[in-house]
Amino acid sequence: MDVLFAKYLFRRILSAVLLIVLVITINFFIIHLAPGDPATIMTGLENPSPQIIEALKRKYNLDKPLLVQYFKYMTNLLKGDLGFSYVYDQPSWKLIGPRVFPTLSITVTASVLAFTLGTYLAVLASRLRKKFGDLIFSLISYVLYAMPSFWLGLILILVFASKLRWFPTSGMFDMRASYEGFRKVLDYLHHLFLPVFTLLLIQLPVFYRVTRASIVQNLREDYVTVLSAVGLPNDKLFKKYVMKNSIIPAVTIFGITLGFSITGAALIEIVFAWPGMGRLLLDAVFRRDYQLLLSIYFLMAVFISVAMIVTDIVIAVLDPRVRLL
Amino acid sequence: MKNIVLDVQDLSVHYRINKKVIRAVEDVSFKVEEGDFVGIVGESGSGKSTLAHTIIRLLPTNAMVVSGRIELLGYDVLSLGEEDMRKIRWKEFSMVFQKSLNALSPVHKVGNQLADAMKAHNPNLTEEEIIDRLKQLLRMVNLPERVLKAYPHQLSGGMMQRIMIALALLNHPKFIIFDEATTALDVVTQGQIIEEIKSLVKSLSLTGLVISHDLGVVSELCDEIVVMYAGRLVEHGTTEQILQQPLHPYTQGLVRSLPDFAQEKKKLSGIPGNLPDLSQPVHQCVFAPRCPIATEECFKTVPSTEEIDGRRVACLKVGARI
Numbered sequence: 001m002d003v004l005f006a007k008y009l010f011r012r013i014l015s016a017v018l019l020i021v022l023v024i025t026i027n028f029f030i031i032h033l034a035p036g037d038p039a040t041i042m043t044g045l046e047n048p049s050p051q052i053i054e055a056l057k058r059k060y061n062l063d064k065p066l067l068v069q070y071f072k073y074m075t076n077l078l079k080g081d082l083g084f085s086y087v088y089d090q091p092s093w094k095l096i097g098p099r100v101f102p103t104l105s106i107t108v109t110a111s112v113l114a115f116t117l118g119t120y121l122a123v124l125a126s127r128l129r130k131k132f133g134d135l136i137f138s139l140i141s142y143v144l145y146a147m148p149s150f151w152l153g154l155i156l157i158l159v160f161a162s163k164l165r166w167f168p169t170s171g172m173f174d175m176r177a178s179y180e181g182f183r184k185v186l187d188y189l190h191h192l193f194l195p196v197f198t199l200l201l202i203q204l205p206v207f208y209r210v211t212r213a214s215i216v217q218n219l220r221e222d223y224v225t226v227l228s229a230v231g232l233p234n235d236k237l238f239k240k241y242v243m244k245n246s247i248i249p250a251v252t253i254f255g256i257t258l259g260f261s262i263t264g265a266a267l268i269e270i271v272f273a274w275p276g277m278g279r280l281l282l283d284a285v286f287r288r289d290y291q292l293l294l295s296i297y298f299l300m301a302v303f304i305s306v307a308m309i310v311t312d313i314v315i316a317v318l319d320p321r322v323r324l325l
Numbered sequence: 326m327k328n329i330v331l332d333v334q335d336l337s338v339h340y341r342i343n344k345k346v347i348r349a350v351e352d353v354s355f356k357v358e359e360g361d362f363v364g365i366v367g368e369s370g371s372g373k374s375t376l377a378h379t380i381i382r383l384l385p386t387n388a389m390v391v392s393g394r395i396e397l398l399g400y401d402v403l404s405l406g407e408e409d410m411r412k413i414r415w416k417e418f419s420m421v422f423q424k425s426l427n428a429l430s431p432v433h434k435v436g437n438q439l440a441d442a443m444k445a446h447n448p449n450l451t452e453e454e455i456i457d458r459l460k461q462l463l464r465m466v467n468l469p470e471r472v473l474k475a476y477p478h479q480l481s482g483g484m485m486q487r488i489m490i491a492l493a494l495l496n497h498p499k500f501i502i503f504d505e506a507t508t509a510l511d512v513v514t515q516g517q518i519i520e521e522i523k524s525l526v527k528s529l530s531l532t533g534l535v536i537s538h539d540l541g542v543v544s545e546l547c548d549e550i551v552v553m554y555a556g557r558l559v560e561h562g563t564t565e566q567i568l569q570q571p572l573h574p575y576t577q578g579l580v581r582s583l584p585d586f587a588q589e590k591k592k593l594s595g596i597p598g599n600l601p602d603l604s605q606p607v608h609q610c611v612f613a614p615r616c617p618i619a620t621e622e623c624f625k626t627v628p629s630t631e632e633i634d635g636r637r638v639a640c641l642k643v644g645a646r647i
């Protein structure tokens with residue numbers, strides 16, 4: 001049993017490492033196999049100065065064979081050197097670092113809330129067994145699911161910020177009042193509320209519907225019939241058996257959502273003028289800042305891989321059958 | 326006279342599905358005496374499981390008991406309230422279900438589930454007492470103790486089937502139904518489990534039903550046999566009577582297709598044709614379209630169940646042949 005689990009874990013970690021290496025390799029070859037001078041492409045500038053080109057050539061061994069370059073690229077990354085954005089004229093990490101927390105505070109908060117609330121509502125809907133409530137929930141969830149996030153964000157700003165003035169319209173802090181300490185945290189949370197709420201409304205229906213469907217399907221399983229026939233009280237049957245079986249799909253989706261949370265919700269960040277990773281990524285695309293883009297992709301690969309491993313472990317704890325895979 | 330443990334009278338059970346009515350069980354009556362096992366045989370779809378589920382009141386919501394009465398261990402099963410039913414089901418009587426492979430939750434340990442099942446009717450037992458009783462139960466069905474720590478998917482089909490038998494014996498019931506308890510297993514395991522059931526039934530002095538489409542399995546375990554066709558009882562007699570001298574043409578077909586009784590080089594003779602559409606009401610002998618000896622009369626009259634020499638048969642031609 002434990003041997004199986006260890007083997008499973010080992011395989012998962014191996015595949016995560018392979019995924020990261022694969023992303024790095026693809027990144028490398030995108031630049032080096034594209035037509036044109038790799039140094040020029042890397043800068044992302046129209047007319048890079050000869051000094052920049054020279055520096056790049058030295059740093060990445062660009063005049064050496066391809067394999068040596070690949071190796072150099074790898075070791076640079078392993079040393080923690082994510083790259084240098086010539087567009088911003090700053091190391092990539094300087095640009096990315098300050099944006100990690102703001103982005104995660106939106107995405108992770110929203111995902112955690114969406115997961116807990118979504119599964120809770122699904123459980124509630126099936127426990128109430130009221131066809132009407134179920135219908136209302138499903139209807140709302142479809143409407144929310146179909147809504148574009150930026151549009152929903154704009155509506156929420158219109159209602160709760162412009163009209164009711166409960167929340168600020170944009171940004172992370174109140175620029176006019178430079179709060180300190182606890183007051184600053186409160187200000188941050190105040191600004192955080194609407195973007196998180198928007199993302200929550202977008203993600204909640206997914207968790208709700210997946211769990212709801214899973215519960216409905218589980219209630220039809222033979223084990224429910226048998227354990228109920230045996231005399232298990234309905235309450236225990238539901239709380240201990242049906243819930244554990246039904247939550248597995250939602251956990252998987254939660255893991256995937258967390259994996260992508262590092263690049264955030266670019267559209268929502270734009271609507272709320274939130275200085276996060278999503279905006280940085282979009283900006284990098286528009287400005288053709290390849291170096292920065294590659295740094296973000298690398299970070300994304302690492303993040304997704306880690307989230308994947310953690311999810312797989314949680315799933316394996318919940319469902320012993322997957323340990324065989 | 327021995328006590329009557331199960332008395333089924335004129336039972337009819339229908340399913341409603343897509344506005345159609347499936348007549349799964351029609352006018353079935355039989356009795357089971359204390360200490361006896363009665364086999365229910367018939368091909369797939371003949372209503373055997375429906376009959377069993379009606380007896381222990383586990384019909385799906387689209388099923389209706391149209392008529393009849395069931396007395397089991399003195400309880401008027403069909404008029405008992407749901408709560409009262411929950412109190413006695415699995416305590417006084419239980420069942421081994423046809424589908425055993427998914428009969429336990431895949432993400433909980435077998436021992437955990439068995440313990441919960443035991444607690445349901447014995448809330449005062451301590452954890453140690455439960456474990457002790459579970460271990461004792463496993464010995465009875467020839468399973469090692471380690472299966473308590475296993476998950477269902479880690480067990481073989483034969484082991485799962487033994488778990489289901491253990492589950493049915495959990496609270497020392499007086500009456501038990503085996504629904505296709507060995508069908509999904511290989512021949513060797515099937516033989517072993519039949520032997521085990523045989524000795525269990527004797528040592529625990531159980532009464533019950535054995536349901537199977539395989540006349541061979543049923544005849545090994547049962548004192549009497551009820552043959553069902555398209556929801557109807559077509560013949561009921563002792564095992565010896567059914568095997569040695571089947572009266573109904575359908576029973577004769579079943580007996581002929583038993584390997585032991587077939588001539589050596591002759592092919593196993595099945596019964597050509599299929600079950601009739603159960604959603605159509607019939608005003609003839611249900612078996613007539615497949616019957617080798619049916620005459621015009623058989624397509625006009627519904628045969629009643631006649632008692633002949635202590636056995637019952639529903640066939641217009643039987644009197645003529647004897």
Ligand SMILES: Nc1ncnc2c1ncn2[C@@H]1O[C@H](COP(=O)(O)OP(=O)(O)OP(=O)(O)O)[C@@H](O)[C@H]1O
Pocket residue numbers: 340341342347349367368369370371372373374375376385387423538603
């Ligand atoms: N839940 C249900 N809803 C509708 N029809 C059903 C349902 N369960 C069974 N039936 C129908 O009732 C008839 C009898 O089914 P039943 O399961 O009792 O047969 P069986 O003799 O046990 O067959 P098998 O040997 O395949 O187990 C069949 O025609 C079947 O399709």
Ligand SMILES: [Mg+2]
Pocket residue numbers: 373374375423504505
């Ligand atoms: Mg059946």
